Amino acid sequence: MGKNNSELLFPADHALKLYEQVIHYVTVRIDRGDWQADTKLPSVRSLAQELGVHRLTVFRAYQELKQRGLVYVKDKSGYYVHASPATGHAKYAGYSGHSSIDLTFHSESAHAADDPSVSAWRGMDGLSRVQSVNANFQFSKALIDPSLLPNRYWGELMMQVFEKHPKVAATYSSVQGDSELRDAMAQHFSVDKHFALSPDEVLITSGAQQAIDLISRSLIRTGDRVLTERPAYGPAMEIFRRQGARLTMTDIRPEGYDMEQIEWCMKTEKPRVFYINPTFHNPTGFTVPDEQRKRLPELAERYGCLIVEDDSTYDISFGQKPPLPIFAYDISGSVVYIRSYSKYVAPGLRIAAVTCRPQLMNSLLNVKALVDNGSPLLNQKLFLQYFQSPRMQQHLKKLCIALQIRKETMEDSLRDSGWTWTSPAGGLSLWLQLPSTLKPNELLAKCVQESVTFVPGNVFDPIGEEGETHVRLSYSYANELQIKEGIATLLRISRTM
Template sequence: MVKGVRNVEFLFEQIYQYVLRKIEQKVWNEHHKLPSIRQLAKEMNVHRLTVHKAYQLLKKNEVIYVKDKIGYYVQSNGTKQTENLENPIVSSYVRKNHLSEIHQVPVTYNFSQALIDPNLLPNHFLSDYVKKVFDLYPKVLSSYSTVQGDLELRESLTKYFINQYKKHIDATELLITSGSQQAIHIIAEAFVKAKDIILLERPSYSPAIDIFIEKGAKIISVDIHSNGYDLDQVEYLMKHYKPRLFYLNPTFHNPTGYTVPNSQRKQLVELAEKYRCLLVEDDVYHDIYFVGKPPPPIYTYDTVGTVIYVRSFCKYISPGLRIAAIICHSSLLQSLMIVKSLTDNGSPLLNQKIFLHYFSSKRMQQHLEKLRIAISIRKEIMEEKLSVTNWQWTSPNGGLNLWVRLPQHISIEKLLTKCFEHSISFVPGQICDPLKQQTSWIRLSYSYINEHQLRDGLKSFVEVVESLEE
C-alpha cells in the first residue's frame, strides 16, 4: 500500500487509517489480535517506529488495547460504551454522524449549530413568496421536479454565476440538491469506492469525514492554516498517492474560518489537472463576509472539468428549503444525476420555486447586507466575552464559526458532558479531525442564538471551563 514512499508522517497517517478501516469493516472484530509491530512494518515496508507511533495513538484513543508481552488487541465496543455512557459522542470509534448526535441534545445555549438565528431570516418575505408561487404555479404540489432540478431555477443561477464571476456556465452543468450535505453524499457515491485514497483538510467538516469513511475511503489529511495550504505538501500527496479527489472548503472554512488566498486557488487547479485529481469545492458561507468579498471560487479557474463546485444558499435564506447546487463539467454531472435519481428522484419542486423567486429579488440583497452586519456583531460579542481567557483563536473574516484552542490539560470529553449539564453545546475539534487528534480544539458557532443569550451562554461556558481547571 505504501511502497516507495518514505515520508514518515504520511505513512503514520496511512497506517492509522488502515487499522481503523479493518476494525470498522469488521475484518478485525472485538479482542482480535492485531499484527505485531514487526509483522505490520514488514507488510507495509515501513520502519517499526512508524507502526509503533500509529499503534500508540490508536491505544490513546481507546481503539485498541495492549496486553503486556503479548500484543495489541481490538478494544471491546461494548466495554467502551459502558465506560463512556455519559458521553459516547467523542469517545466512540465506530464512525457515524457525530455532529448530528450533538445537535440532538436539547440545550439553551447552542454553540454547536452553524446555522443562523431564525429571527434574522426573511420569514415574512418568504411567506409572501409562497403565496406568489401558488398563484404562478397552481399545480406545483401536483408535480415532480426533474432529477436535475427545475430548469427555471437552474437558468436563474446560471445568470447569477456569470454576472458574479464572468465565467460561462450553462444550465445543463447544474444539478439542484437538497442541501450541500446531500451534494457531498452524492459525490461520494458517484466517485468514491472502498479503498480509494482521498485528501481531506485537517480539520474538516465533520459530516464530510463521516460520509467518506462510510464509503471505505482511505483518508490522507492536508493541513489548512490561516494562510492556506502548503502546496508542496499537496503536490507530494497527489504525486505519490494518486488520490481520487480532494474535498476542500477554502472560503471561510468550517470549522476554522480560514480563507485560502487567491494566489493558491489557480495553483490548486493546475496541480489537480497535472495529477488527475478531482477537487470538490464546498462553498457554503461565500456570501457571509464581514470585511470584503472573498476571492472567486476555485471553480472559476477550472477549464477542463477538474472541479466539482458545491454552492449552498439555504443557510442565510431558509434552511428549511434545503437548496444547493452542484456545478461541474457535463461528463461528471451524468454520474451525479444517476445517484441523485436513486436518492430522491429530484428535490421538491415547491422549495425550488419559492427559492427562485426570492433569490432573484432585490429584497434578498438587502437582506444579505443586514445579515452580514448582524452576524459580524455576534462574532464580536463572542470574541469580547472570550477575551478574558488565555484561549487562542484566529478572528475570521466571514462564516459562522470560531475555532478555539483551550488549555491542553482540559479534557474536552469531560467538558462536553459538563456543558450538557449546564444546557450548553459546542463541537469538539476531535470530530473535525480525520485522525481524531485535535483534542484541545473546539468549534463555537456565534450565529444561532440571540445577542442576550450569547452573552449569558458564553459567561456560563467560561465558568464551566474554569471549574475544570481548578
C-alpha cells in the first residue's frame, strides 16, 4: 500500500458510493462495539457477498480502514479490529475514499492523560528526550548548526544599537513590536513576497512557536476542529490539542495536497483553522505547488476557515526560489503568515514575524498583551540592525550553499541503504521510508547507544502508517564529517536488525 493508496482508492462515482457504504458499515460496527478490539473482520469475499458489492470495493475499504488505523492485518490471515490508540479515536470522518483521519483530542479539562490518542502525541516528550541526548551524530534536531550562523558581528551591531537607542534596555516594546522593525518587515514582505502590507499588519513574536500559540488561543475553542497536514509538526498539534481542538489530518505528498479532500473537509467539518507548512514541509520536505497556493485562500474564504501558513524555512532553498507564500494570494484576510527568523539567523534572539489583516491582528494583540505584554525590545532592535545590513542576504546565500552540501552528503551516504525518500528542494531534513522489517523506534533505541539520533515518524504521524515506517533525519545540525560517520553507523546498525 503506502503512498499511492489514495489514487487507487479514488474510484469512479458509483463505485465510490458503494465503497463509502462499506466503510460506513464497518465503522459503525466497530463504533457500536459489535466488532470488538482484536476480533477478526469478515473476509473480503464474505462481506462482499453480504453487502452485494464487488470484492475489490471491500478490499479497498479495508485498506482505507487500515490506513486510518481502525483495523490491522495479522499474518496475512485477515483484518482485525484495532485496539488502541486508534479505536474510538480515529473515528470515521465520513469522507469518501480519502485518508482523512479524525483524531479526537480533548482539552486538558477532559483529563487528556487518559486518552490514548493523546499519549501518542505525548511522543512529544519522546522528541524532547531524543533531542536532548548529547549525541555525536545529531540528526534529530531540525536546527541549524550554530557554526553556520552569523556570530561575529553581533557585538558590533549591539554597540550600534546602544548608540542609536541609549535607553533600549530600559524600555518596553509595544505589544505589537518595535515600529521600526515592523516597518522594515512590512517593506521586505511587500517587495520580496508581494504581500502588500502595512506595518500595522505585522506582529513581532518570540519565535514561531509563540505565534502558533497566540493564534490558537485567539481562535480555537474547545471542540473546534483544526485541519492539518499528515504528517505534521508535533508541537503545533500539541498547542492546538491543549486548546481543546479536535484534529483532522490531510495528506501532504510530493505533488502537494489533495485539494478535493481539503474542500470536502472544509465543507463538512468546518475546521476553524488549517495549519500548514507548505514550503519545504517539516518533516517531509515537500513543497505545495503554485496552483494549489492560489486556490487555497479561495477555499478558506468560501468555508470560513483561517489558513495558518507556517513558513519557517522558506529562505532555505537549494535551487530556484519556491513559489510565493499563500499569503500573497489572499485577498480576503483568510491567511495568517508566520515567518521565523530565529531559526536561520539568530536562535538566541527569538524573533518571528506574523502578518495578518486587522481583525485577526486585534485579537492576536489582546492575547499577546496577556501572555508577555510584548517581546523584548533589545532583541528586536538588534535583529533589525542585522536585517537591514547587507550581511543578511550574504548570510542567507552562504547558509543555503552549506546546507545543500550537507544534504547531498547525507543523501550520498544513504545511497545504498535501500531506504527511499523524495529529495527535498530546501529545508533541513530528509523524510525516509525504511524497509518494512525495520521498526523506527527499535532502530532509534540501538542508535542512541552508539550516539546517533533521529526522530521516528510516529512523532509526526501518531497513528498513521507512515509513522511506523518513516524517520526524519536532519542534515542541518551535524557537519559533513559527522554526517558521513553517523549515517555509516546508522546503516551498520540497521543491517544487524
